[in-house]
Amino acid sequence: MSLPDRFDSASEPQLYERWVEADCFKADAARSTRTGGDRDPFTIVIPPPNVTAILHLGHALDNVTQDVLIRWARMRGQETLWMPGTDHAGIATQNVVEKIIAGEGKTRFDVGRDAFVKRTEAFVEETGGTILKQLRAIGASADWSRTAYTFSPELSRAVREAFARLYEKGLIYRGHRVIHWCPRCHTSLSDEEAEFQEEDGALYHIRYRLSALGSQTRAESLVVATTRPETMLGDVAVAVNPKDPRYAALVGTTVVLPILDLEIPIIADDYADPAFGTGVVKITPAHDANDFEVGKRHALPMPVVIDADGNMNAGATTEYTRVPDFVRGKSAVAARDLIKRRLKEIGALEKTESKRHSVRHCYRCDTVVEPRLSDQWFVKMAPLAKPALDGLRAGAMRILPQRWEAVYINWLEGIRDWNISRQLWWGHRIPVWYCKDCDPPYDVHVSRTDLTKCPHCAGPVRQDEDVLDTWFSSWLWPLSTLGWPDDTRDMKAFYPTDVLVSGPDIIFFWVARMVMAGYFFTGRSPYHTVLLHGIARDGQGRKMSKSLGNGVDPMEVVRLFGADAMRWTLVSGMGLGADITLDPDDLKKTFATGRNFVTKLWNIARFLLEKAGTAPVKRVADIPAAKLQRVDEWILWRLDVAIAECDAALGPLHPVTPLSTTDQKQWKPDERLSGMRLNDLAETARRFVWNELADWYLEAIKGRLAAGGEDAEVARAVLVHAFDGALRLLHPIVPFVTEAVWQQLPSHSAGTFLATAPWPAANPTSRTKRADEFELIREVVSALRQIRAEYAVPPGSNIDAIAVGGDGVFREEAGMVERLSRSSLKVASAAPTGAAAHAVLAGGVSLVVPLAGLVDIDKECARLTGELASVEKQLQGLEGRLSNEKFTSKAPPDVVAGERAKLAEWTTRRQQLRDKVQTLCGG
RNA sequence: GGGCGAAUAGCUCAGUUGGUUAGAGCGCCUGCCUUACACGCAGGAAGUCGGGGGUUCGAGUCCCUCUUCGCCCACCA
Secondary structure (H helix, E strand, O other): OOOOOOOOHHHHHHHHHHHHHOOOOOOOHHHEHHHOOOEOEEEEEOOOOEOOOOOOHHHHHHHHHHHHHHHHHHHOOOEEEEEOEEEOOHHHHHHHHHHHHHHOOOOHHHHOHHHHHHHHHHHHHHHOOHHHHHHHHOOOOOOHHHOEEOOOHHHHHHHHHHHHHHHHOOOEEEEEEEEEEEOOOOEEEOHHHEEEEEEEEEEEEEEEEEOOOOOOOOOOEEEEEEOOHHHHHHOOEEEEOOOOOOOHHHOOOEEEEOOOOEEEEEEEOOOOOOOOOOOEEEEOHHHOHHHHHHHHHOOOOOOOOEOOOOEEOOOOOOOOOOOOOOOOOOEHHHHHHHHHHHHHHOOOEEEEEEEEEEEEEEOOOOOEOEEEEEEEEEEOOHHHHHHHHHHHHHOOOEEEOOHHHHHHHHHHHOOOOEEOEEOOOOOOEOOEEEEOOOOOOOOEEEOOOOOOEOOOOOOEEEEOOOEEOHHHHHOOHHHHOOOOOOOOHHHHHHOOOOEEEEOHHHHHHHHHHHHHHHHHHHOOOOOOEEEEOOOEEOOOOOEOOOOOOOOOOHHHHHHHHOHHHHHHHHHHOOOOOOOEEOOOOOHHHHOHHHHHHHHHHHHHHHHHHHHHOOOOOOOHHHOOHHHOOHHHHHHHHHHHHHHHHHHHHHOOOOOOEEOOOOOOEEOOHHHHOOOOOHHHHHHHHHHHHHHHHHHHHHHHHHHHHHHOHHHHHHHHHHHHHHHHHHHHHHOOOOHHHHHHHHOOOOOOOOOOOHHHOOOOOOOOOOOOHHHHHHHHHHHHHHHHHHHHHHOOOOOOOOOEEEEEOOOOOOHHHHHHHHHHHOOOOEEEEOOOOOOOEEEEEEOOEEEEEEOOOOOOHHHHHHHHHHHHHHHHHHHHHHHHHHOOHHHHHHOOHHHHHHHHHHHHHHHHHHHHHHHHHHHHHOO
């Protein structure tokens, strides 16, 4: 039996198919302990990618992280569900289709609503879901039989139910106020969707002439500062602070709005900050959220001067008189220049100064958003935020890295109502019908089913034209994908879910809102752990993005090196929550780590199959301890160390301490920060399989395997066991190569998969005296190799080395030393020689290598002396601490005991070093 | 205006509650095509842990401060 030279990554899809055919990824609600089954559930819902998206590195990073956790949980014997699906992505998808239509010289309005929606459906049908296929290619072990879609009939039902319940509880209302409006997308946006960007702008100081000429002693004009002079056409007042003595006398009088020559009042309002500029602020209620509030307080008119396209016009229902001909129809940006020029001409422009300020942009198309007065549906958020805050504080949920908890808390504490109306066509139509014939309060009807006539007067009804914010369906995702609002088996078996993996950029959009929805609709947090990872950056540290074209294409990486190589590189290179930098210009170098590692695993398997064969092996547990060699005990011990460290890296699957306030569990403070360190898992497993199993164990048993007989059987059994254990630890990260190799092991039984094989358990007692002895042997061998390399002892010639240790402890291992160094190293005699000796000492066994003529004694002495000094220093510290009353009385007893033990250990070490220095340096 | 993060070997990054001589991968140097692997093996060089101050027996780790870069939040007229 032999394998090809390299793992063929082109075989990954076939492996994937076999998992799917064997239903390895399918979750069974009946097996969940919550429905009377015998396995604890473990659930992750995927952050649904946009249905038309194609896989980029950010997705890869996010989904590989989830897959590692999912595969780990599955091996831990959990009833594991990874819920896959896509998001209809209202605004994003609509934009894509609009762009296509634009290529035909048309707008969506030319096409018409019904035809446009049909067209978008067809587009999604045709191009959608590509990303799900790509997720398979990177090994994502999701339960595809449950694939969900936010716009499916089932999930749409959940959306309506959620809307109706919130409305019935008074948490959804229609609001008339200034919202963020994207003139390009032609829709309103939530606060979160209108992102700030720093820009260079200007602050224009405009002089408003006082019309109250009665008070002759005052200056006859006021100066207001604005970054948006074009909005002055919509000014209805200027405001000063009521406490500002400079203007107290002017309150109640009027100023003349330049250009329009309209008289507008001077009002007093706390909103005006005396310390800012001149302390006078112009009030444009229709085009500024703050001004709108002021306008409401003072019952001011709210003339609209900028239309839905962002041009200088009023809405159809408003008078045009405020927009003069010279700017009418011009864009706001163009109007700014024209207004500026006109103000200058009439001497009303006092001055212009440059100013850096933040301007809101549409998060989907980057257009500058326009504050706009309109009617929208809002969700009242404060009542929803409360339980989400309490839940985090009670430990029902944790966020890793923990620093994001402050961000989450800060946002929820200052939460504002959520505008959920979008003036789009692609999305869930708002389930509200209006009846013209009824009098209020019967004019608005929220319904779970489509209405064709008014439930009160049976007259004709008209459905709200708007659709819901995409995130209004997303925030229900952990519920809706499991069948909510019905009390389904999946809901019972898998809700609440366990971990949510995402990027910190959507904490507000999605993560926190899902928690709010979870508490509101079910009384429970939808998950107990939020794991936030970093973002992918290019070689220059720039965020990878489509627009910059600086991204690494994961599918290209898969094609070149295989999914495992990519997964390994990502997982091992990513600290908890840290960004990862990958150079898109040198994929070979960037992914060398993963590619090399996969090949190494493959080659260990080749060795095993060629040298140890495929004949059945004994279970290690059935081998009498006396038959084990030192190195066997050593590698078994090292395996247990690796398992324990991997377990520590991943932490607990879920919290176990009951939380009295709900039926959920809570994280205890000490476990709250533990686990989820996937890079530690990778590093620990790599060290074991490469630096211990391959570098030492494999080399050590070559002779034994070749010799055959009973001892060869022992070595075979231990080798298979140790490698099997390593493959289990590694499988969550590199599922393909480990599965391929694992199925070739002599211990494999037909029809079983590593994907569903049990996670190994560490035996805490496997460290033996003989295992420790092998540690010493490693040290000795390393020392000899060092000498050989440093002094260029030719491979063919001998080093006269002497083993000391009384009972010939090293005799059998000496042969191994010879093999390991691949030279003719000989153990010559059993007595130490001369003062010129380099000693490796430990545990009462020592080996002395005479170095006459080889070692630079001075150099070695300097090294030893330095080491001694540092040991002395450490001892001094320990002694100081232990003689400190405060420490010994206040520190926990086990800590003190630990320090005492350390002191003893270090004292011994100091003595050994002193002896060495004495011997070697003669003083 | 407020807050957060980053700065550790040539490069990309680990470094959990302070504690042995600060680690890994890639790159580099030396020697090896040794029958699993040159995508490899053995050995090696390379770090004032951003600067300064402080706490401590002991600081990459804790405190203060400064510098540079990045991110988030805010009614930045």
